[in-house]
Amino acid sequence: MSFQKIILATIALLATTNAHVLMKSPVPYSVDKLDNGPISKAQYPCKAQNGFTVSTMNPMAVGSKQTLQLSGSAVHGGGSCQLSISLDTTPTASSVFKVIKSMEGGCPGIDSQANSYDFELPASIPNGKATFAWTWFSKLSGQPELYMNCAPIEVTGGASDKSAFEALPDMLVANLDDSCESVPNFAVQFPNPGSAVQKGSANDAKPPVGAACGKSVGGNTPAQPSPSAGQPSSAPQSSSVAQPSVPVGGQPVASPKPTATAAPSNPGGVFAPGASSVAGAPAVTSTTLVTVTAAPSPAKPTPSAAPGSGTPAKPSTPSSGGGSGATSCSTNGAVVCNGEKQFGLCNNGNVVWQDVAAGTACVNGVISKRSFNSRVTRPRYRSPRAAMPIGY
Known part of the structure; x- marks a missing residue:
């Protein structure tokens, strides 16, 4: 390489180096030694190799406009x-x-010159001497870079202690090693930006990547609750009794699979048995017999099919109410029948009707499965598959 080419290459390198950005105001520490290159891990923070000589103290009043x-x-x-x-x-x-x-x-800009930025110190900053820092994660530098300049400041009009200061989010430290790096060709979207955020005109920001990104001693990252804290167990409770598919007064359950039974919100309530009447479910289902000690006079039964007609009654589909029987009652917790096909629980003087499960009937305040000879106490009622033997 000729001497002339060496000189031109040196000039080009110096021009590139001198073109980088640095902080001019507030006046930095050791301003006479300050360079404008990116910072390394060994130099963190604040280009520490230059020392912290105070050439100019920068006074800052809380709440007053300051300029970077x-x-x-x-x-x-x-x-x-x-x-x-x-x-x-x-x-x-x-x-x-x-x-x-x-x-x-x-x-600090998208054209050929760095901008200036206005800011204010929040009231959480304690009074006295401190260090102000400007950090920059460049977008198109060709490699992950962090620029950082620091300046001495003296705060007035601020807090008398540091409790509120400690609740502020931590500054992001990235691009010093591979534990946290900015995404190439994108601006950084800060994990903890704080309450004062100025957005650029282009939507070109992405969060940094790495295990150390976004870790904060204080600030905006809330602690995640434990998945099991305060949550009820999802495991079904073991029981020798078949669980109903439709809870009393509730909505139909989408799945016929057994589920855990939630504790009733009304203490002393009564649960009536049921069984899913989803298409394909057997008409005869093993259920629990529920008997009450004080049942009101039964309502006049309404047969679902004319006796002797030979037409089997269709299995009922659970509903959330709407029966034609009385909607008031006197014995709290009692099972009330509205014919054989509907039942309700007496809840503080009110009754909400719903259909009994397939293969059961409500008679005299008792919900029981239909007998295999197709008879119930009163009136006669034939199940579609009542004549089939068990296990058919």
Whole structure:
């Protein structure tokens, strides 16, 4: 390579380096040593290798407008920036930076010159000396990069303690290793952006990826409840009694499979048995007999088919009510029959009717399965498959 080409290459490299972006105001620590390149893990935070010499103290009053001034033209198509505060005046890798503003997309600019950004210190920032940080995740740098400049500040008009400050979200730390990296060619969508967020004009932001992304000591990431905390067990309770498919006063169950029976909300309530009348279900079903000690006078039974007609009655489909019988009662918890095909529970003087399950009948306040000789106590009622022997 000729000497002239070496000179041109050197000039081009210097021009590229000098075109990067750095913070101009607030005035950074060790401003005379500050460079505008990305930060490495060994230099984190704040280009620590330059030291923390205070050339200019930057006063900041809580609630007053402040301005971040950036210098440089290599904005790499934009990206995302955060403004953060640490209470440490000589920050280390273990220092905690809390976010006061996030700029997602278009930061520090999308053209050839870096922009300026207005911000305010929230009232949660404690009074006294602290460290202000500007971080930038570039969009089109060709590799994951983090830029970071810090400045000394003195806060007035703020909080007297740091309890509210500690509740702010943590600054995102990424692109220092592969534990958390920005998505190439996209601005960063911050996992914990805080309450002050400025969006870019383009929808070009994606969350960073990696196991260490979004971990926060405080801020906007709520703790996830334990899946079993406060949740009822979904396992069916073991029982030798067949469970009804339709709970009294409830809606029809979509699946005929046995399910756990929830405790009734009305203490002392009575559950009547039932069985699914889904198409294909057997007409004769093993159920539990429910007997009450104080039943009201039975309503006049309404036969489902004319006696002696030879026409078998169709298995009833469960419904949520609408019977023609009386809707009032006197004995709380008693089973009330509305003919053989409907029953209800006396609940504080009211009755809600629903059909009995296939293969059963309601007679004299008792719901029982139909006899295999097709007879019940009163009136005669023939099941479609009542004449079949058990197990047919």
